[in-house]
Amino acid sequence: MVKDIDATQRKSTLVDDEVQRTEVQTATFDRAEDIQVDDDQSRFSAMLGILRKLLLDPIPNLEYWNYMDRPEYFVRIADFDDEVERILAVVAWWFSKLLKHSGKVLKPFNSILGEQFFSRWQVDTADNAARKGTLSTSSTNASSNGAGADTNATVEYITEQVSHHPPMSAFVYRCPERGIELSGLDHFCAKFTGLSATVASGSECKGIFLNIKSRGEEYMSIHPTANIVGWLRGSLKVQFVGTSYVVCEKTKLAAIVEFKEERWFGKNKDNVSGKVFRFSPEQRDQIASWRLKDIPKSCDVVATFGGNWDKKVVVQRGGEESTLVDLTDLQVAEKTVRPVEEQGPMESRKVWGPVADKMNQGKFGEATKLKRSIEEDQRELAAERTAKGEPFVPALFKVESVASGKPELLSDAPINV
Numbered sequence: 420m421v422k423d424i425d426a427t428q429r430k431s432t433l434v435d436d437e438v439q440r441t442e443v444q445t446a447t448f449d450r451a452e453d454i455q456v457d458d459d460q461s462r463f464s465a466m467l468g469i470l471r472k473l474l475l476d477p478i479p480n481l482e483y484w485n486y487m488d489r490p491e492y493f494v495r496i497a498d499f500d501d502e503v504e505r506i507l508a509v510v511a512w513w514f515s516k517l518l519k520h521s522g523k524v525l526k527p528f529n530s531i532l533g534e535q536f537f538s539r540w541q542v543d544t545a546d547n548a549a550r551k552g553t554l555s556t557s558s559t560n561a562s563s564n565g566a567g568a569d570t571n572a573t574v575e576y577i578t579e580q581v582s583h584h585p586p587m588s589a590f591v592y593r594c595p596e597r598g599i600e601l602s603g604l605d606h607f608c609a610k611f612t613g614l615s616a617t618v619a620s621g622s623e624c625k626g627i628f629l630n631i632k633s634r635g636e637e638y639m640s641i642h643p644t645a646n647i648v649g650w651l652r653g654s655l656k657v658q659f660v661g662t663s664y665v666v667c668e669k670t671k672l673a674a675i676v677e678f679k680e681e682r683w684f685g686k687n688k689d690n691v692s693g694k695v696f697r698f699s700p701e702q703r704d705q706i707a708s709w710r711l712k713d714i715p716k717s718c719d720v721v722a723t724f725g726g727n728w729d730k731k732v733v734v735q736r737g738g739e740e741s742t743l744v745d746l747t748d749l750q751v752a753e754k755t756v757r758p759v760e761e762q763g764p765m766e767s768r769k770v771w772g773p774v775a776d777k778m779n780q781g782k783f784g785e786a787t788k789l790k791r792s793i794e795e796d797q798r799e800l801a802a803e804r805t806a807k808g809e810p811f812v813p814a815l816f817k818v819e820s821v822a823s824g825k826p827e828l829l830s831d832a833p834i835n836v
Contacts, residue, residue: 477775479767488518521729589826625824
């Protein structure tokens with residue numbers, strides 16, 4: 420049974436309002452579609468009580484929700500001549516983008532329609548201390564075509580909130596020096612049932628698409644399902660469950676990643692495992708439904724990996740073992756953002772900066788007023804568009820590409836990286 424929580428929200432204080440709003444849904448995962456709870460109202464109330472205690476982070480949602488926690492794993496994907504090493508590099512980056520979820524559950528600001536965020540990371544790929552894991556057991560696996568000769572690389576992040584109902588944003592990451600680009604839509608669905616919360620990709624999310632232009636390869640991957648656990652302890656954290664996969668049509672290589680649920684008693688020695696294998700064209704559409712045990716014997720398994728997704732994962736290939744990714748003791752990499760005075764009116768820090776300032780000063784009443792003023796302005800703009808029969812048009816992305824799930828930037832997009 421679906422409960423309407425608006426009545427609860429009308430009575431809420433700033434903290435309640437900031438945590439419980441329908442469009443926020445759950446802490447870290449801010450782009451949610453619906454909330455479901457069971458018939459036990461006391462359980463629902465208990466969950467809301469815990470949600471009130473979440474650590475509120477005065478950071479815009481588009482800024483927080485990005486996939487470059489460790490961009491060095493991203494820029495090196497194209498640097499391997501061996502196709503198996505390349506898909507393993509994609510998997511290594513894929514784990515690195517989960518780093519932010521290994522800590523406390525945080526709640527960023529909602530995104531308003533048309534909001535934009537731009538940032539960049541400067542990466543020195545020669546700094547092996549910065550990226551603790553290395554895929555190859557031999558330097559001969561690295562590209563000799565010059566792609567990896569320059570040790571400096573820049574990763575740009577460009578994103579825009581393209582829909583409010585459902586809440587959805589389009590994004591592009593690109594590294595010109597490596598000829599690599601990543602795009603997709605973020606749309607998530609959160610459900611509360613009993614004393615659990617589950618967050619999964621929404622219907623508008625078609626996957627994450629990573630393109631190595633110099634090789635003509637596209638790697639499609641999907642998000643895992645996330646559970647928000649720790650309700651009874653009052654200490655929430657993210658736990659990934661189920662199966663995800665990475666597929667490359669050109670090389671006919673795929674990787675299946677399987678997460679294990681945390682035990683009630685004791686600890687799992689390994690909480691993730693996976694395999695890289697070759698598939699035939701007729702098997703392509705079946706991979707999304709496979710678990711590790713479902714991989715047919717006709718598929719040639721070329722590598723296996725396992726470990727802890729938030730610490731260290733090792734890979735076995737050809738009788739040798741090496742580190743796939745090691746996030747132990749690593750922190751989320753710092754990004755570079757233009758000063759607020761150089762940002763446009765729809766950029767995240769310009770929109771939410773005044774609210775964040777009041778929160779940081781402890782002036783929560785004033786922060787609430789500013790936040791509600793922003794939301795009221797958005798409602799008025801939406802009403803004006805409806806009255807005129809004018810749909811919202813993204814400023815950065817081609818409309819038809821957003822509908823396809825693979826957003827493309829406009830040639831004249833006003834990018835302020």
